[in-house]
Structure formats: C-alpha cells, structure tokens
Amino acid sequence: MVASLVGDPARANMLTALMNGRALTASELAQEAGITPQTASSHLAKLEAGGLVEPEKQGRHRYYRLTDDDVAGVLEGLAGLAARTGHMRVRTGPKDPALRRARICYDHLAGDLGVQMLDSLRSRNLVKQKKQDIELTAEGERFLAKNLQISPDMLSHPRRPVCKACLDWSERRHHLAGTLGAAMMQRFAELKWAARDTTPGSRVVNFTRTGEKQFAALFGNGKD
Amino acid sequence: MVASLVGDPARANMLTALMNGRALTASELAQEAGITPQTASSHLAKLEAGGLVEPEKQGRHRYYRLTDDDVAGVLEGLAGLAARTGHMRVRTGPKDPALRRARICYDHLAGDLGVQMLDSLRSRNLVKQKKQDIELTAEGERFLAKNLQISPDMLSHPRRPVCKACLDWSERRHHLAGTLGAAMMQRFAELKWAARDTTPGSRVVNFTRTGEKQFAALFGNGKD
DNA sequence: ACAATGCTTCGGCTACCATCGAAGCATGAA
DNA sequence: TTCATGCTTCGATGGTAGCCGAAGCATTGT
16 A cells, blocks of 8 residues: 555655755655665565656666655645644755855856756757656757757767766756756856866856846746 | 555555445445454544545444545556556446446435435436435426426325435445325336336336336436 | 443564675676 | 775564544534
8 A cells, every 4th residue: 555655754854855856865765764875675575566756777876756746746745634633844955055056067057057958948848857867859950059059969978868868966866967968068168158166176166247147038937 | 644544555445446436335345455343443543533435324334425526536646657667446336237327225216316306306406415414406396396206295104205315235336215205216116117026025126128118218328 | 320332442472674784797997 | 815995685573553433523404
C-alpha cells in the first residue's frame, strides 16, 4: 500500500523535503529525516519500489526526486487533509550567494540562471525533454541561429551528446549540458554577457549589466 | 499524520468500503476489514480524530461516512498511485430486489427511490441540507403546492420536524423523513402512484406504471 | 423491568518494522 | 595502487501499534 509508505514519519520527512521539485542525495535526506544513512537507504529503497521516488546517479552521489507531479499532487492532498486537523511543515533552502546564482559546471552554465534557461527552453518547445534525454527541436534550431548565431553543425561531436540534462547542485533541478550547453556558455562569454570569476579556483560566473538584460530577454521568467 | 491512518490495512479496507459515498455501521466495517468489533472501534475512533470519517448515530447503530469529497479525492489519488505499481480493490453491494427499490421507513419513502427523491430536491435547491438538518426553501414550497398539492400549514407539528435526513438502510445515504416525508408518501398513495405491499409485515412499496412515470418526471435522475 | 443488540473501554499479548552498528561495494581522488 | 567518501546489505534490538477476550454502557424491543 502506498499510504503506509507515506505514513512513516521518517519517510514523510523525506518526501516533504522533496516537495519543491528538487533532488536530494541519500545522505541529505537522511539528515532531513534525522536518521542514519543505513536507515535512510532502507526507506529510500521502499519508496523507490513503491514508485514514489526515482533515483539518479551522479558521481558517487545518488540523487532522489519525486517520480512525477502526480505523486506531488497526492502528497499535497494529504498535507491539505492534515492541515485541517492542525499540523504543518516548513522547508528551508541551502545558502551561498553568488555561487547559487550562476556558476560553471564543467563547461556550461549552472545555478539559478542555468536552471532558468533550461526551463525557458523547455516551456517554449525549443527542446523536448523526457527524463534525462533532451532533444533540440526545429524551432529550437531557428531560435539558436537567430539569437545566438549557433548552427547545428557547430554542435556535432563524435562522443558527446548535443543536449544532456545535468543535475544542478544548488537548485537540485536540471540544467542544460552537452555540446549545446557548452556552446551557449561560450557564446555568452564571447558576447561579453558573462565571464568566469577571476579569483582562482572559483566557479562563479559574473554577468555584466547588459548581459543580465540580454539573458533575461531571452530566457527570463519575469521574476527578476 | 493522515497517511499513517490510511496506511494500516484494516483502516484502508474500511475507507475503501466507504468510497462509494454510502455510510456503513461500525460492525459492518469491522466485517469488511476482517477484524473484531473492538478493534474496529479503535480504528474508527482514530479515523474520526483524523477527520477522515464522521459518525452519525441512528438508533443503536453508528453509521460512518467519509467526511467530504476532499477525503474521497485524496483516497482516489492514493489508489491511483497504487495502481501504477500493481494493486487494486473491488467493492460489491448488498442484495435484496424490491425492498431496495422502494419501501416504507416508518411512514415515509425509503430505498433507491427515496434517496433519489432527496437527491433531486437537493440538487434543484428545493431543500437546503447541512449535515442532518434539512430546510424547505421558498422554491420548494411552490414546487410542493404546484405538483403535489401540499401546503406548508399541513406540515407543522408540535414535536416532529418538517424535514429530517434519515439514513437509508440499503442505500446508506439520506432520504427524506419528517412530516414532509410522511406527507409526500401519503400523497403518493392517494394519487395511486404507489401502495404498500399487501403481504403482511412487508415493507415493500409497489409503484404503479403511471406512478413510476410521474415520480420519474418529478424526481428522475435520467437513469431509469 | 428484563433481555438483546450494537458499540466502546480496558488489559495483556504478539508481531511487525524502524533503527542502528558493523561490514561490504562502488566511485572518485591522490 | 591506496585512501576517502557515499551508499548499501546484514543482523540484532527494541518500541510501537494492531489485535482480541472480557467487561461495561447505551439503545431498543418485549
């Protein structure tokens, strides 16, 4: 039964921690629930078997997210029922100022702006995403050629895919990797929209004033 | 937590038994769940404390129903999630042919047609119902005068309410009792729409062909 | 008044499952 | 390679909650 999975306090804490759509590692979820990693591992295996969460391997970490919006919806419904008799929960977020805003992930843009960019591309059907796989659409190709002077032949590579969903460290949602992600980041630098921070070892990406505006015009969500 | 309530198998069986909107007695729910009445009583107390079910006393029975559609909705959502990984449930209904269709409850109409009648009155705002209390509206008074020649002064009684929700034995939903319920049943008899079965002790109410049509014209739901 | 039915409360038993320590794999870093 | 980190599996423990028998109220019927 699904409800018994949600019924356990430790598992419920994990699920509510995942409710914002981000993905969390197993150990982070353990800390959220206030239990040891072993116990968390057992719980996560059950949640996965019940189809409530899905894992995604990234290096030696294992990120978990809610399988889809249906799960989140049911969880919200349960929370709604619980609220009527008097219960609640809150959720915080991680810290770190500029690094969360924009940074380099290998060679492409990550952080808030990186996630925002992929969101924008997806919502306008410039790319199609199912699970981890992302494809560039015909409209997407036209958009790139017109606005960033990026042509499809610049993106082909014998081993690396054009598009790839990469799990964002701070946002815990996907941003765009692959040759396209790298090409776009490179183009941002060429256009003087953004540049990597000069302090050695830093992964922060600083946007210029005009770069900020141009980026928002192309990929803005109206929040900034 | 609400989910832990639904998580227990015994309670889950009870809740799914209530999913069709009907009300069941505590002992029937116990049988549904395959547990003894004592255990069921404990479970029902918890479900009530959690706001998932509401009791309604009727004689020495205690009927339980889901509190509202929100609860049913969340339960459906959970069932939907469970179905994706491979589970299901079924529900049957009680038996008994003519008695379930229409019968006398004290002095008013009960059974499928009785429930159907109250449903019709409610959906057309001829009566207003909140919980157990039912009130006749102004439109309702006009409707009764026009179609059944029943005037409000015929209904006043020193001790008995005009309208009352009575829990239907077979349908497990409310039908109309009170002086109005009695007056309507009496009118049906006077109009030769229906009559109590002649076999002694029987509570069956037999509708005539024309009575059936007239009744359906006034209170039909399009199903017959 | 008495009995019968329906439901609840109380007390003790049992079984399940969450929990953690210790050890075992896998991946990435030095 | 060797070490460190992240996660999983195994085994043992303990607390919690479901469960029922017996007894206690409440309501109805005779």
